[in-house]
Amino acid sequence: MGTQLGMPAVRPSPSTPEISPPEAAAPGSGSTAAVSALPSPASALALSPADGLLDRHGRRATDMRLSLTDKCNLRCTYCMPAEGLNWLARDKVLARDEIVRLVRLGVDRLGVRELRLTGGEPLVRADLVDIVAGIRANHPELPISLTTNGLGLDKKAQALKDAGLTRINVSLDSLHPDTFAQLTRRPFLDRVLRGVEEAARVGLGLVKINAVLMRGINDAEAPDLLEWAVSRGFELRFIEQMPLDADHGWTRDGMITAAEMRSLLERDFVLTPDSRERNGAPAQRWEVRRHADPATVVGTVGIIASVTEPFCAECVRTRITAEGKVRSCLFSHDETDLLALLRSGVDDDAVVRRWQEAMWGKPKAHGMGHTGLGDSDYVQPERTMSAIGG
């Protein structure tokens, strides 16, 4: 990875003697010692503009994940309650121009190098194409990707491509209509498949497919999903279920682990580690070969093992919710309101400063001082995945 804005490579912390050196957990290392004392406000004040979105553990966020809405037209069991949530009023959600400004500050002032638009379901926003076009006008080279459930994508894919969207990830947990409906509580499999095909046709590729594997529901389908994806040139990623559901139904023993995923896939395929740099990405990639033809790589599969093989030590993400709040970690319990600041009429410097301070306080891992989703001291955030922005 190169650097931007003349920033130095990641260094431990701003030069404040009271700050301890970086101590992020090694990936897959399980629990680690608790974080030492939180920095005083004076420590965060030592940040300079060139520090970008540096945190007190020595990581610098360059990957901005922006939620466009909390609304969704599916009700995936691992994400939303059946009855939906109390949707935010329109004036509580970032408007197009506010989004464009935040991205501009992230990219031009804070070293953001890639942008993901997510939700809720971003395609339910009527001004989505206009948002993408507004961002693209300021940043001709920025990779802009979208994570979506694919509903309505068949009608919007071309316009999104024309507006400057780079790539798309579509969530699809099953190719069986009944299983799809059981997981999403909606009978819309055909519509999602139409969306995926259209995204590929218009060139919103490499299309990636996200599948959360749920025990006894779609886990046995894993090899068939992979066969479907590789035969179409899509990159499938299997995701470990995380404790972010509204129903608090997650259990450590109930989830399908990355190790189980690999052994499920070995029924039909040989997996070997992909040698490409991971660069802080959640997915660990594997090359895929069929048993029948072990000499030929037919595609790549990703495994996103947030629970059993966490990657927090390499985390490069900063999140903004649909209400314009910074969440330094997916599992944070703190949020920093940038929208109120934007609407109070402050200048760019003040917004940049607040964003930096929010990221400086990023927890070490999983919203706390060590990795361990589901550990006795893990506290599930109040927001569900859809309301955070997955």
Ligand SMILES: Nc1nc2c(ncn2[C@@H]2O[C@H](COP(=O)(O)OP(=O)(O)OP(=O)(O)O)[C@@H](O)[C@H]2O)c(=O)[nH]1
């Ligand atoms: N623990 C953890 N999991 C994450 C984080 N970001 C994404 N994920 C998981 O990764 C899944 C896929 O996220 P995507 O929105 O497709 O993004 P991505 O994998 O970063 O995307 P690409 O850059 O296209 O590979 C999400 O559903 C989450 O389960 C994160 O910051 N922390």
Ligand SMILES: C[S@@+](CC[C@H](N)C(=O)[O-])C[C@H]1O[C@@H](n2cnc3c(N)ncnc32)[C@H](O)[C@@H]1O
């Ligand atoms: C919250 S959704 C938002 C974007 C869009 N609605 C979609 O489904 O792609 C983003 C991703 O989060 C994943 N996700 C939701 N809840 C999850 C959970 N509890 N554990 C792991 N991944 C989850 C979904 O599978 C999806 O790939």
Ligand code: SF4
């Ligand atoms: S995972 Fe995406 S599509 Fe499913 S309920 Fe959550 S926000 Fe909606």
Ligand code: SF4
């Ligand atoms: S759980 Fe938090 S620290 Fe870990 S990878 Fe996700 S956002 Fe980063």
